[in-house]
Amino acid sequence: xxxxxxCPVPHENRxxxxxxxxxxxxAVSNGPVKMIWPNGVxxxxxxxxxxxxxxxxxxxxxxxxxxxxxxxxxxxxxxxLKQPGNMNxxxxxxxxxLRRPLSRAFMVKKMNEMRPRIQQIVDDHLDAMExxxxxxDLVSALCLPVPSLVIAELLGVSPEHQELFQxxxxxxxxxxxxxxxYDAKAAxxxxxxAKVADEKRASxxxxxxxxLMVNETDFDSEELMRLAIGLxxxxxxxxxxxxxxxxxxxxxxxxxxxxxxxxxxxADVMVEELLRYTIGRLGGAGLSRRAVEDVEVDGxxxxxxxxxxxxxxxNLEEALCPNAGELDLERKAVAHxxxxxxxxxxxxxxxxxxxxxxxxxSLFTRFPNVRPAIPVTExxxxxxxxxxxxxxxxxxx
Amino acid sequence: xxxxATVRIDQxxxxxxxxxxxxxxxxxxxxxxxxxxxxxxxxxxxxxxxxVRDAVDRCPAGVVSLxx
Numbered sequence: 001x002x003x004x005x006x007c008p009v010p011h012e013n014r015x016x017x018x019x020x021x022x023x024x025x026x027a028v029s030n031g032p033v034k035m036i037w038p039n040g041v042x043x044x045x046x047x048x049x050x051x052x053x054x055x056x057x058x059x060x061x062x063x064x065x066x067x068x069x070x071x072x073x074x075x076x077x078x079x080x081l082k083q084p085g086n087m088n089x090x091x092x093x094x095x096x097x098l099r100r101p102l103s104r105a106f107m108v109k110k111m112n113e114m115r116p117r118i119q120q121i122v123d124d125h126l127d128a129m130e131x132x133x134x135x136x137d138l139v140s141a142l143c144l145p146v147p148s149l150v151i152a153e154l155l156g157v158s159p160e161h162q163e164l165f166q167x168x169x170x171x172x173x174x175x176x177x178x179x180x181x182y183d184a185k186a187a188x189x190x191x192x193x194a195k196v197a198d199e200k201r202a203s204x205x206x207x208x209x210x211x212l213m214v215n216e217t218d219f220d221s222e223e224l225m226r227l228a229i230g231l232x233x234x235x236x237x238x239x240x241x242x243x244x245x246x247x248x249x250x251x252x253x254x255x256x257x258x259x260x261x262x263x264x265x266x267a268d269v270m271v272e273e274l275l276r277y278t279i280g281r282l283g284g285a286g287l288s289r290r291a292v293e294d295v296e297v298d299g300x301x302x303x304x305x306x307x308x309x310x311x312x313x314x315n316l317e318e319a320l321c322p323n324a325g326e327l328d329l330e331r332k333a334v335a336h337x338x339x340x341x342x343x344x345x346x347x348x349x350x351x352x353x354x355x356x357x358x359x360x361x362s363l364f365t366r367f368p369n370v371r372p373a374i375p376v377t378e379x380x381x382x383x384x385x386x387x388x389x390x391x392x393x394x395x396x397x
Numbered sequence: 398x399x400x401x402a403t404v405r406i407d408q409x410x411x412x413x414x415x416x417x418x419x420x421x422x423x424x425x426x427x428x429x430x431x432x433x434x435x436x437x438x439x440x441x442x443x444x445x446x447x448x449v450r451d452a453v454d455r456c457p458a459g460v461v462s463l464x465x
Contacts, residue, residue, distance in 0.1 A: 056457075057457070057458075057459055096412070099412055099413075100413060100431065100432070100433070101431075103412060103413030103414065103415075103432045103433075104413065104431060104432030105432075106413075106415070106432075107413070107415055107427045107432050108415040108418040108419060108422075108427060109418075109426075109427065335451070335454045335455045339457075340457070341457050342457055342458070343410075343412050343457065343458050345412070345414055349414065350414075350415055350419075
């Protein structure tokens, strides 16, 4: 077969703020294709449902991604470094050693126990929104503070440092920031967390994640610090962005919003469909792996040493469910790839699900007439971050 | 009488994602000790099998198996 032309990865200029970068869908529509990342590294892009699952779960693809494709054009990478405590860049036993003790804190039953507390945090913020009156910015009033407070409680860190958590997360996921600025933020946050870790060590608690890491694992202090910072950052940016994207998606689809409002008790299943659809529709390529031996995926051979990335556009493939390109809140939950797949699947997935379920049900039952104050196409979006979302969502009700 | 189905979890590679619990809460749980998946009903009756098949499909670590 002939080698396909290598094109730059489309990663900006979305035709619609909730859609894929311009040219992306066309570029991946004929199977695997090689693209050049902003940092000059070439990688295959896999977009089929089966192919994405294979890449993310096959041991012949390594997660050690130092030197791999990066959305950042300048400066050193922040996320892909091979360093203690960065479990995203580890394979096999090394990865399991860090991940397993943490997964205990995200058990389904633990998340169910947290529901009343999360509901209370959500209700407090909806109360405040109501008191303040319309218009409100959904991002700063609800999307960001709720996950921020929840992850701080789960870790066992006082919410007084919220601004520091948020700014560190922004630097960590920023496409254009400098590593020096991030390192300075991380060091500042590290000092706060070191003090917290000392307190947990003294009290012997295992009731929160830092206590658990300090008192029940063999993690050293550097691992512990990086894991805690990673958890705080991931807990901030992702859930908040996605709840905003969910709201915007529903504002555009009154027919679907009506399905939610008719039966909010099904919000848990609807969250799965919203994850599938919004993440698939955004498209774009992100997660990367490196072949450690030659592997065939979707009819092409990825050679040992080559980089491969997946696009979660695979969520819109018919192989996953019928009419996959359509949002259908009456659909039953399907095995979507919104949280990734394989051993590195999002550690906080069950927490994110729980938060999104409570947020979705509560916002739209408490404010049944909530709607955007300006058209979505006039809103500002965070193209400068690898965790994409709306910078602000002005709403009235 | 039809041959019964057997469910297993390979705990050596389980990551404790809890996907099996979400898919089939009557068949799976997570251990309080380490968060890993455990099988509550190793030979589930027919009405629970669709959930188990869903768990096999959803498990990110590919460690849930169903022998029918």
